[in-house]
Amino acid sequence: MFPIDRPRRLRTSETMRRLVRETILSANDFIYPLFVCEGENIKNPVSSMPGVFQMSIDNIVKECEEVKALGIPGVILFGIPAYKDEMGSEAYNEHGIIQKAVKAIKENVKDLLVITDVCMCEYTDHGHCGVIKNGEVDNDETLRYLALETLTHVKAGADIVAPSDMMDGRVEVMREILDEHGYHNVPIMSYSVKYCSAFYGPFREAAESTPKFGDRKTYQMDPANRTEGLKEAALDIQEGADIIMVKPALPYLDIISDLKQNFDRPVAAYHVSGEYAMVMAADKLGWMDGHRAMMEALTSIKRAGADIIITYYAKEAAKALGK
Ligand code: PBG
Numbered sequence: 001m002f003p004i005d006r007p008r009r010l011r012t013s014e015t016m017r018r019l020v021r022e023t024i025l026s027a028n029d030f031i032y033p034l035f036v037c038e039g040e041n042i043k044n045p046v047s048s049m050p051g052v053f054q055m056s057i058d059n060i061v062k063e064c065e066e067v068k069a070l071g072i073p074g075v076i077l078f079g080i081p082a083y084k085d086e087m088g089s090e091a092y093n094e095h096g097i098i099q100k101a102v103k104a105i106k107e108n109v110k111d112l113l114v115i116t117d118v119c120m121c122e123y124t125d126h127g128h129c130g131v132i133k134n135g136e137v138d139n140d141e142t143l144r145y146l147a148l149e150t151l152t153h154v155k156a157g158a159d160i161v162a163p164s165d166m167m168d169g170r171v172e173v174m175r176e177i178l179d180e181h182g183y184h185n186v187p188i189m190s191y192s193v194k195y196c197s198a199f200y201g202p203f204r205e206a207a208e209s210t211p212k213f214g215d216r217k218t219y220q221m222d223p224a225n226r227t228e229g230l231k232e233a234a235l236d237i238q239e240g241a242d243i244i245m246v247k248p249a250l251p252y253l254d255i256i257s258d259l260k261q262n263f264d265r266p267v268a269a270y271h272v273s274g275e276y277a278m279v280m281a282a283d284k285l286g287w288m289d290g291h292r293a294m295m296e297a298l299t300s301i302k303r304a305g306a307d308i309i310i311t312y313y314a315k316e317a318a319k320a321l322g323k
Contacts, residue, residue, distance in 0.1 A: 023303040025295070027071035027318035031115060031268075031310040035206050036060050036101040037080040048202035049273055050280050052312055054080055057104045064109045070318040074113030076162060076310060077101055078207050081123050087131055088123035092148035096123075099156040106157035115160040115189065116153040118146055118174070127211040129165040129219060137219060139167050146170050147177040154183050162245070164191040166219040168235075175240035187242035189268060189308075193229040193255055196220035199248045199274030206273065229255045233263055241265065243308065248272040250297055253304040260305025269306035271297065276312040295320065 010020050035054045037044070042056035055063060060077075067075055079098040081090035090096045098116055105114050120142065121129045130142030142165065150161050161178075163170045171190050178186055196217050204210040221228060233244045244263060246255045247270035259267045279297065283290025294313045301309050311317070 023299055025299055025302055025317065025321055027314075027321055028073060029298075029302060029307070029309050030072045030314035030318060031074045031076050031113075031308060032067050032072055032314035033076050033078065033310060033312060034060055034063060035078050035080060036097055038082050038097060046202065046206040048205050048277050049312060050284070051316075052206060052276075054206065057101050060101055061104055061108045064105050064112055067315065068109055068112040070315055072314050072318050074115055074159070075105075076115040076117055078117050079122055080208055084123055084125040086125055088120040088145065091120055091123035092145055092152050094152050094155070096152070099152050102153060102156040102158050113159045114157065115162050116158045118149050118153065118161050118163040118170075119165045120145060120149075121165075121209040121211070122207050126213065127209050128214075129216065130167055137167075139169070139219075142167050143170055143173045147173045150174045151177050151181060154178060154181075154186050158186070160187050160189050160243075162189040162191060164194060164247075166191070166194050166216075166221070169239070171236045171239035171241050188240060189243035189245060190236040190241035191247055191270070192233045192236040192241060192244040193246045193252070193259065194220055195223045195248065195252065197223065197248050197251075197272070197274070199251070199272045201274050202277045203273035223251075226254060226258065230258055230262060233259050237263060237265060243268050245270060245310075246306075248275055249301045249306070249309070250275050253300065256301065256304040256306050260307075266307040267305055268308035268310060269301050269304075271301060271309055271311040271313070273312065291316070291320070 011017055037054045039056040043059050044054040046052045077098055081097050102114050119129050121127055128137050130137040153161055171188055174188055243266045244259055245268040246252050249269040249271040256269050279290050279293045282288040298317055
């Protein structure tokens, strides 16, 4: 007896495989993260993320031109401020590093979406994502500063704001302050389901944002929880989120799939620094074909349900895919 159904028939050539391919990646799917620092003509390599740099604004603008030419629709900016203090005051300084970078990009590069990460951890001297009161990260006090940070980013020209702090109620205060100032049309892409993850390690080197004491377990989610992801996303949508995000991506494909199936909002996935570093390291050691692993990872994230993928591989993948 021979099998009647032979799935191999549809795998006989690349042309045949192309015909029945279910998931097609495109440069349109990507957002490229950038780390902005003070100074001029600076391009400091991040050792745990080969190919990623801390760059001053002049170099960031050049980089944005390249990103746009590759057909990638947007960048997300992270700031390394001139100085840090207890209250993270550079986060909401009108002349802060992000505010200046957004202005420069908007003035020089047309038709590229500039997204800003809204959080306190890059700006506080203690490295936590909010302000500290009585020894802990105070939720409601932090909301006031996040709202101010949001407004300064949007006044500078940010096209989308992306809160990554994981305070309760932040989407609501952000929507409120934006609407009060006439920015009804600026979307919020919320890091809705953000886990307390070891995979952020290399990012903290890039953004110089490792917490000086304790950890982020009282605000970022427990990796063991799945239903809680649905709750976080539902709350953010209720508060006004336009795009909901899962972070990290590859270890949380179940959550990406849950959000895609349960909500009518575009789903973003953040393929984070550790996911990138892991593949780069294995490739360097000759243990894996890094390029193939990258394309497979990105395809899997899209297959799970992500409409948008934030990835340090955006440029390399866009080059491979063509426009
Ligand atoms: C800021 C923030 C982090 C990342 C994005 N925004 C770090 C963190 O929460 O510790 C991580 C991104 C990455 O690892 O690539 N809160």
